Amino acid sequence: MSDIEKNRQNGKILSGVGGLYKVVTVDGRILTCRARGSFRYGKISPYPGDNVTVTEEKNGTCVIDSIFPRKNFFDKPPAANIDNLFITVATAFPAPSYITIDKLTCAAEYYGAETVIIVTKSDLYPEKAEEIREIYRKSGYKVFITSSENKEGVSELLSFILSETKGRTAFFAGESGVGKSSLLNSLFPSLRLVTGEVSRKIYRGKHTTRAVTLYSLNDVQTPYGSFLADTPGFGIFNLTTIENISKEDVAGLFPEILKFSENCRYRKCTHLREEGCQVIKAVQEGKIAKERHESFVKIYEEIKSAHPFISKKTKF
Ligand SMILES: Nc1nc2c(ncn2[C@@H]2O[C@H](COP(=O)(O)OP(=O)(O)O)[C@@H](O)[C@H]2O)c(=O)[nH]1
Ligand SMILES: [Mg+2]
Ligand SMILES: [Zn+2]
Numbered sequence: 405m406s407d408i409e410k411n412r413q414n415g416k417i418l419s420g421v422g423g424l425y426k427v428v429t430v431d432g433r434i435l436t437c438r439a440r441g442s443f444r445y446g447k448i449s450p451y452p453g454d455n456v457t458v459t460e461e462k463n464g465t466c467v468i469d470s471i472f473p474r475k476n477f478f479d480k481p482p483a484a485n486i487d488n489l490f491i492t493v494a495t496a497f498p499a500p501s502y503i504t505i506d507k508l509t510c511a512a513e514y515y516g517a518e519t520v521i522i523v524t525k526s527d528l529y530p531e532k533a534e535e536i537r538e539i540y541r542k543s544g545y546k547v548f549i550t551s552s553e554n555k556e557g558v559s560e561l562l563s564f565i566l567s568e569t570k571g572r573t574a575f576f577a578g579e580s581g582v583g584k585s586s587l588l589n590s591l592f593p594s595l596r597l598v599t600g601e602v603s604r605k606i607y608r609g610k611h612t613t614r615a616v617t618l619y620s621l622n623d624v625q626t627p628y629g630s631f632l633a634d635t636p637g638f639g640i641f642n643l644t645t646i647e648n649i650s651k652e653d654v655a656g657l658f659p660e661i662l663k664f665s666e667n668c669r670y671r672k673c674t675h676l677r678e679e680g681c682q683v684i685k686a687v688q689e690g691k692i693a694k695e696r697h698e699s700f701v702k703i704y705e706e707i708k709s710a711h712p713f714i715s716k717k718t719k720f
Contacts, residue, residue, distance in 0.1 A: 492578030506699035
């Protein structure tokens with residue numbers, strides 16, 4: 405075994421800012437590493453969540469020299485290997501944007517990340533919290549209603565996280581200012597994340613998280629433990645950037661639309677407006693939330709105009 409191989413070990417990237425990466429290694433240390441220069445010329449760059457190998461060189465510097473294949477990858481901000489996506493939505497300030505949430509649920513379905521909806525700021529508008537719960541209950545997603553102000557739902561969410569995300573990496577996503585960092589602090593007070601004051605002008609967090617950072621949930625850190633990630637958003641996830649996605653794929657990204665579509669009269673039903681469409685019927689009967697169908701139509705049209713020539717089924 406060469407000296408280099410002796411000093412090479414597996415790790416997981418916790419954060420990366422200005423070309424310096426924090427990597428947790430199998431021996432339980434957190435190393436500050438640079439990326440090997442060759443990444444600059446290749447197609448892939450290292451990002452938080454990546455499983456990597458790192459080498460400690462003789463002069464004490466550490467270098468990321470390879471990236472293991474990814475389970476998935478989210479852009480804006482970049483992050484890799486997302487097992488659970490916790491989509492946070494505030495009851496108010498900012499008001500919920502269903503299309504923003506639904507682009508995230510679709511991305512999670514597409515990339516195979518398990519989805520949970522977390523309503524924040526329930527103290528501000530409890531009726532809205534119930535409304536959101538009702539919409540996503542019909543989709544089959546688990547919904548938690550929380551408030552970092554009066555701690556509603558925090559202990560219930562904490563037990564869910566501790567039991568369901570063992571050995572996994574869970575990302576908090578959602579628009580800036582919805583209260584992600586505040587909620588993470590309520591769940592794990594030792595994190596002491598910086599939270600934003602809501603600006604009176606824009607009603608959103610000001611000093612909000614800029615980079616994705618993974619936090620270990622284990623006392624002894626290893627790359628194979630459980631992690632939670634705070635993110636500045638994924639707020640503007642754009643599904644049209646997914647290569648080869650076709651408009652026919654969209655129904656498969658909405659679990660409740662997929663379920664009802666099986667009985668549509670026409671095999672090629674688009675579920676937008678046809679006679680005999682069981683999806684439209686379910687919307688009329690209140691079995692599918694109209695907000696979700698509206699998002700479906702918007703995403704379908706967006707993908708249709710972005711990829712007019714892709715129409716074969718690529719994934720489902
Ligand atoms: N009333 C109320 N305000 C909250 C709650 N959670 C967060 N906030 C406020 O919302 C603002 C943004 O919170 P922050 O956690 O920084 O949001 P992030 O950008 O999603 O991380 C801050 O001013 C918080 O004090 C809550 O449960 N209730
Ligand atoms: Mg934040
Ligand atoms: Zn249909």
